[in-house]
Amino acid sequence: MLGNLELTADGDLGRLIGWRGARAHLHLLDNHGRGLNDLAGTVQGIDNIEVSNGRPKLYEAWVEQSFASGRVSVLLGLSDLNANFYQNDSAGLLIAPAFGIGSELSATGPNGPSIFPSTAMTARLNVTLGASSYFRAAAVNARAGVLGDDAGVELSLRDGALLIAEAGTTRGGKLAVGAWRYTRRQDDLRATDSAGNPVRRIAMGAYALIDQRLAGDDTRGLDLFVRAGISDGKTTSFVGGFQAGVLARGLIPGRPNGQFSFGVAHGMLSRGFRDTLRDEGGVAESAETGIEITYKDSSAPFLAVQPDLQYIHRAVPGGGRRGTLVLGVRIIASFARQ
Template sequence: MTLFGDGAGRLRRLCAAAVALTLVGATGARAAEPHSPALTLGLDYKLDSVGVLGGGATRGTDLLDGLTLSADLDLDRAVGWAGGSAHLDLLNTSGDAPSLRAGALQGVDALEVSAQRLRLYQAWLEQSLAGGLVNLRLGFSDVSGEFAVADASGLLLNPSFGMAPDFAASGAAAYPSTSLGLRVRVEPSPTTYLQAALVNARTGVPGDDGGADLSFDDGTVLAAEAGATARGKVAVGYWRLTRRQDDLATLDAAGQPVRRTAQGAYALVEQPLTEGPVRALTGFLRAGISEGRTGPFRGSVQAGLLAAPLFAGRPDSSLTVGVTYAALGRAYRDASILAGGPALDRGETVLELAYSDELNDKVRLQPGLQFIHRPGGDPQVKDAVVASLRVDIGF
């Protein structure tokens, strides 16, 4: 058995070890803060109106929404389980597909989903060990919330500013459906960290067709990242699938797709550029690369600036500008020609501008614009202009 082979058995053994360590951690004594509640409930509702004003495949406006009900339980305060916590998210999604109108391969709005339904989004147990130096998470968890994250891009709607398109093509557990996995995070110092995750490559949770997948028939996704946070953030990461994937264009002597290892790496930098009570600037840059044969993307780059607060009288106002470029792999472009499609360009570029501000402590409004150059890499599709308005209500 190789290091990356037998993914299901390896994950089961790691999960068993995690449970054992969690039980050991639970025996430790720690005084709980007397006035903090053991259970915290939350609700977040996002409603997006997204319109293609010009270019793309067709013009028109789509509505999308997502309702998340969350619960956090401090197991120490609840049952005396030292260092333990639990988290639960229920998610309901609905709406149309603005990415199809725009013809955008990277997408337009991260709220867009292929299946509109109520599902269990996340459900995990977390255990802190060694005085907080080690943290274990076991369950259904969104990998995109912990790996390759640049916080300054968090308000942008385009999906590529969340999980990079080359990483997302791996199938790693992310919105709206996650999968069973284990994440380990170690913080050797207050400003450095190492983390790794091993998750089922086939996503599936209660509420999805077929429910939660526990077979691991598609193998597992391994992700690892090391970073420093002394001033801003600098991080490098790596991911790969344990099961080989079909090449999109190359066949073997028997006429079957050549099987290849899907893998990639990334690096990111997020740094404060200026400071002050108004228009403090934070910059971010992330670049990723993959083998480029088993998915559409050879790599991608995201960069941008966040100015917050934008106005002295509006402490919650912000302006974010970002650009993302996704390079299409040679195999994907060859597959388009083999299928009788167009000869695609080398990539797709999206420029996004978003202003965000709170009306009160529960309602946030965010108008935005996106300009998509060469949607889908198709030279026959005109550049698209997309306008959006997000209403975010949280309790």
């Protein structure tokens, strides 16, 4: 059993202290329970709230300043990278981690990039172009760390930074392309120099995504998402992958809050990861594929129930099993006050 408790607060600093065009965000997080992914034996994971070390922590704390009538903004502070980059709204109902951010990016960095469950100090620029286009870029501390983690907030930049940029349009949904690169070299998974030390390489990658409304509206409609990403594949376990799926709202008559989603996540393993596993006596296929079906509906104004079914064709077989079937249910209680 996994648990996720969140407390968020947003403030208009113009109304609160007279700081015009500025707003602040605070996000506290507490997770408990682990081991479901180990039981499933998957590489990409099966639940996006599982953490290796559950504890209360400060997840986000940032201030954003707007300029040019809101068309330009600058954000500084602890920020979730996936809130602004490599993100599909239509994939948000799915529980498997790969639908949140591509595995080839989520597996990078000295301890993972600035995503759940630990963020990093971020400087982000966002520019709105015309009626529906945008460009955004960010420099993010390569080592994530927040209050509540063992080392606390990481400020030294001793591991360099992750640079990322995305451009796209929100007309009819979202169409975007992005690229990322670390400023400091990281150890190759396999290659060594003449002294036997790991070769140091710059990790980098790119992605593209489509998120479009096929029919209907926000109350009763059908959305489609497709996205794909690649990386250099030398310093992490993934060289690329893709995710695709649909989100249907109001599918069942008389259940206006019901949402149904179906998705496929395909993660391609790097040669270095597979060779290392082989040296340890294991074996891995070139990719892992997961299929997820889920439905969420409200049983009360503050309570929602979400049954979830996943089948994963495992890249790394365990006990002779190539496939894993996972059945679960997520219960969401939410309260808001303005």
